[in-house]
């Protein structure tokens with residue numbers, strides 16, 4: 619096999635859920651296709667990297683400084699849902715059941731892996747709660763131990779502000795990632811959320 623094909627397969631293998639076999643299958647498939655297929659793929663990759671940035675308010679992916687959700691006039695600005703990644707936000711958006719705002723944390727606390735509050739958007743979250751008209755913060759993190767720790771950390775951090783901090787109901791927080799939650803579970807999770815911290819009102 620030529621060096622270039624080996625490099626292509628190695629690059630493809632860096633993608634999530636792509637093993638060695640799949641990487642080789644994709645590389646050989648691309649070689650057999652018309653050159654325009656590779657051009658389109660390469661162009662889309664570079665364009666996405668160049669055009670997409672973080673929303674400066676909620677930190678989801680956006681092509682504008684403030685994303686469509688944050689700049690929409692039809693959202694409930696008193697409710698903020700904290701999620702781990704933009705994909706969690708998109709899942710909730712697809713469900714169509716949540717009308718509030720979001721805050722993408724960028725991960726969950728995991729000191730063993732070097733992920734501390736400083737490497738997440740925790741301070742930005744605190745700033746938003748302090749300056750925006752938010753009445754309830756819903757912690758929409760998964761059910762891992764790290765997610766639990768993060769939820770409690772956020773709850774303590776926000777204790778000094780007049781906001782209610784709640785969590786998704788058991789269905790979602792008992793070990794299920796948002797990605798795998800079906801619409802019914804999402805509905806239930808949103809409707810039956812439990813309050814961790816009632817704020818000082």
Ligand SMILES: [Zn+2]
Nearest residue numbers: 673676685688
């Ligand atoms: Zn945004």
